[in-house]
Amino acid sequence: MIGVHSGEAVDVGVNGLGRIGVPFTWQAIRDEEIALKAVGNRSIQVANAAEQIAFDSVHGRLGLPVEVVGDHSLYVDGELLPLADTLTISPGLWRGFSERLVVADCTGHYTTADRAHQHTDVGGAAAVVLSSPANDESILTIVRGVNDSEDAIARALDEKVVAVSSCSTNCIAPILKLFEARSKFPLTQAHAVIVHARTNSQPHLDGSGDTTAARRSADNTVESSTGSSREVIRLLPGVVFEADCFRVPVADGSVARLSIELAERVTKQDIVALLTSDVASDEHLREVIGTEQHDMF
Known part of the structure; x- marks a missing residue:
């Protein structure tokens, strides 16, 4: 919920009202462990922000009343939500909302250490969480079910980005981590084919330049690079991994088909047991990995 909560609620400011920023804002509004202090966007307009927060083309409606209040704030379900123009990070921008504010940066713009630290060093935020991959080896990356041990989380709490x-x-x-961690499944190499929903980096109409990437996103399947190859290897340096990606003309929903080569023969039943029984018996993993035995696609 918005505002001050009892207990250890985290003060959060969301930067970016896009594919990730809007759903995260909805989650922050409803989650009692998050105190949503502000929402920022580049060249933000209060009426546009109200529409973006109230309704999303993919995910539908927030389901709570959103009203404009003056030029720089909204009422969401009767509680005040300040807005911030983050075209540039002005001195003290985030500190004005809370001295312990964590910025959830959902713009995909602040992916290097120098850029991300603008939120802390200039804007006065206590910390920054990037919703996208970091383009900087110095930035700590945490992925649930992979490197989110208590020690890793403790280190993350000491990091500013x-x-x-x-x-x-x-x-x-x-x-991959699930297989790598079990000696019964000696992982030799892995390959993924990712079928990914179209993104804002693709054109709405055919353009010039790359003969495939320049094609209209609503009508074409486009082979694309994927940062997941680099990211997986960085997280699991002992794993040999490659990935191919195709962007397809759907608004949302992506699939990864993962092929794994093992050094020893195992049965289908072994794999099913690993993904079901082993996961179900691990309180942490069952919050990360789920299985479905019905046809879904």
């Missing part, structure tokens, strides 16, 4: 990687990496890496 942390990244949570990409959707494809969060899909693939926990499965």
